[in-house]
Amino acid sequence: MYSRCARVEDSIRVFKITRQRDTISWNSVIAGCVQNGMFDEGLRLFRQMLKDNVIPGSVSFSSIMPACAHLTTLNLGKQLHGYIMRCGFDDNVFISSSLVDMYAKCGHIRTAGWIFGGIKGRDMVSWTAMIMGCALHGYAEDAISLFEQMKLEGIRPNHVAITAILTACSHAGMIDEGRRYFDRMTEEYGIRPGLEHYAAMADLYSRKGKLNDAYQLISTMTTPTGTIWSLLLSACRVHKNVDLAEKVASKIFEVDPENIGARVLLSNIYANDGRWKEAAKVRMTMRNMGIRKNPACSWIEVKNKIHTFIADDKSHPLHDEINIALCELQEKMETSEVLHDVDDEQKKYLLYGHSERRAIAFGIMSTPAGTTIRVIKNIRICVDCHTAIKLISKIVGREIVVRDNSRFHHFRDGECSCGEYW
16 A cells, blocks of 8 residues: 555565565565666565565566566566566466566567567566557567557557557657547557657657647647656757757746756757857856756676666776776777778767766676677767767677667677668
8 A cells, every 4th residue: 555655665664664675575575666667676675585485476577577677677577587487487478478578678589579479378567568669669560560560450559559660650650540549549549649659759759859749739738747848948059949949948847947968958059059158158157056967877787797887987997997998998999990981070970978988997807708788878878979989889790789868879890770870
């Protein structure tokens, strides 16, 4: 009860004073933590349950797997997968669906597909997990094929499945398909568009440069949030539409006056247009309001340990070695044919500063040759980093997977799976 009311601390207090803890009480408190975003605490309790010799059941695994998916702890997820197989729960549709979701969100879309292919009696959850996995990795045609196959097997799409297919269309720029699914969700499936559906469509219009269409769509919403307006503001920066950016920013500050990301975006839009006074004014407003920009961070998991990197941060124990590795990569890039289409001035800045480049350099020097490098970043990857990582993947002969706050990028042999559309 406390967990479902989002009072997890009270839920844990009740759990701690329970003298005889059975599987049900353990599952309840673990699920409560995970469902309320306390993933680390949920994992800690799961480990404690095992130490107390409480045998986990199918519900235990389906409760804890989302924590691995959200924290993108692949090694832990693999360990749990092995435990699940030893316990004989790998044919449970709920657990298999959780595994599909976990592997997809940890960058292993092929493994997710292999598990999905072996599920008997697939339900809406398993179908949706696979469709959304394909969407986030940029495999829009696969997502659409799965969506249509799901309908052929008699499963009626729900609002989550519609969100997944719209996301797939958005990440691939499939505007006609996106419009068709958006229109059909009400006419054919009786589903009223929610915030997540409007967000996916606004994102689709914005990515394709149809900014006015996105503005009109968002304006039809009853109560558009700052988050959905921010999608359009970000597109205004990409397409250099300053006038619309000012209009959109005013909408954001009406509903969310302390939106940090929107103010940073607006400042950058002004700066890119050479309007330095306006950019400085936005920054001054942020300082006066006590608003500080959240730092860009990247994470990489090596040997069961998560390593965190912040731009230009020197706190990592191997900071000097990472710089040496970056210098060596820079030298190889400057003499490599893969740089033929990059001008000399840009070459100087391709490898330095941003957190994901440091995480990748650390991953290369800390893992055997041929190992896939997997990095997570808390904000959108920038154009320079995207170019640099393509080049690095060709030079070192490795696949590099980067998950930013929008999608997955699979870099291999100097190319990216996004096809320069993200």
